[in-house]
Amino acid sequence: MDDFSPSDLKTILHSKRANIFYLEYCRVMQKDGRVLYLTEANKENLYFNIPIANTTVILLGNGTSITQAAMRMLAQAGVLVGFSGGGGTPLYMANNVEHAIEWMTPQSEYRPTEYLQGWVSFWFDAEKRLEAGKQIQTARIEYLTQVWQKDKDLKQNGFDITANTIKSALQTFSTRNQKATQNSELLLTEAQLTKTLYKYAANNTKLENFTRQHQGSTKQHTDKANDFLNHGNYLAYGLAATTLWVLGIPHGFAVMHGKTRRGALIFDIADLIKDALVLPWAFISAMENATEQEFRQQILQAFTDHKALDFMFEQVKQIALGENHEANE
Template sequence: MSGGDARRKLAAPTLAMLPRIADSLSFLYTEAVRIVQDDTGVCAQVETRQGTDRVYLPTAALACILLGPGTSITQPAMATIARHGTSLVCVGAGGVRSYAGIMPASLTTNWLEKQVRAWADDASRLQVAVRMYEMRFGTASAPAGASLAQLRGLEGQRIKALYRLMATKYGIKRFKRNYDPDSWDDQDPVNKALSGANTCMYGVVHAAVLALGCSPALGFIHNGTQMAFVYDVADLYKARVTIPMAFSLHASKDPECEARRRLREEFRAYKLMPQIVADIQALLDPSSITSNAGERSSDLVHLWDPDAGALPAGVNYGFEFSDLAVE
């Protein structure tokens, strides 16, 4: 086998070679680069006066790549990224606004089926929504018998109290949450950092949702958007991660950039990627949590049977109809 053939073979990994989504790095933000595929792998190119600088991207170890302004990508590079199970998200300057996502094909529908069953029944959907609020409250569980409207109100009060606490801690006399992309430059550093960090958080959660085979559109608290479930899951971590971090950047001259850098460190320090995977599974089916959370399955397809459940695919079942032959 020639050196070029060997490199191309490595660029097309098998399922066994891919890391679990729970073990993935969080995200990579790119801006003003050209992403291409060569004989070695996927790299980001930047044209300089000295020539072309190349930085190779660890695509198989990334949950998602955020494509910022000025970034272009070739079809071969996109194909390799998709084979690696990495999501692509097109974002605005600083990763602030998410425009579109290019996601790899799901390898299994196991968790999608659990999500659909829980979402389609009002009673089970309410149970998942209550579990989400209980996760947000942390040690203080939701009051017994509280309605969804009451839980929303309690969560709103908790976030307002957190804003006041953070403002007092960092000596900010007045703070109001504001997200207005049309007047972005007029916003204060805390709002800029919070919006930028939340968008990166959405990209990572979106990648985790797709890697498990779930639908980002079937939300349990949010509704009416293709990102409903992503917003549901991302809200679990804002009070612990993005809100305190944003207030700590109140004096930053470049809050969006610093927010992205710190968020990467937060993901590494708190091991948030495996936490996101485990939390999604716990929300959808608490009884089925295993030590293999986030594992990519090589059992791609099976057949459904109302009596037997899942049957193996790739099997000829013609013999079962021999007794129905017409004479």
């Protein structure tokens, strides 16, 4: 432990880190200067190393505990830690808890302030907030187009960016997005596009009678699609939360979802990648009757292949500074 300093543990930029961990039924601890998780199998204790310098998010699910020493090392490495329900997805309860996940961010008084200052310089102006929302939505479509054009696996599963349904939906979305004069119009346009994409994906993967539900079971394939959408979206929220924390922008400075969700800037930024990656793979995995672990591995690989975290950093920086910006986090 004495051989490392916080600066040593942050040598990999957050936008370049490869790992997101979801852990359950284990104990996370510090041992010999490393962060490990301990599981029990066949009356045997098994230790597994967590490469914290190359990790962005750790989600602790059912049956987990973590030591103070482990949290100290995770904080030094700038790893975002969250507690969640089973599978990393939210729990909806009768006591009005919005979702059963709580992010614990490492405390640092020395993060750069330029992105926060850039963000608040426009945030209090409603028209400029609207323009930032439009910029996010435009980038969202550009990313979807780029990913669907490039990804051979998506093409093989019928996700074709040149399909008439998709071309028409994207064109309508772009036109309405640019003409929007208030935030409610952006949200309505977003909802209409997502509904069209759900229908296209369900038809494409032969999942009949699909209805979007934010609480689902795995009894039917259509319910599996909902479960995978929920799971994948929360992984995207983890990437968004990491991006905003590293750049020092509070989650309350939303540009679209602020009136409906607390900490809603996470939802705004996650929108950049959800349709391009989470949506198609949720339906493909449901069609293939994949397990939750198989879906998680697939979607995390897709995040890496298409540099989702890099893309989030780039877009947030551009909005904050009002220009292309290549500076390190």
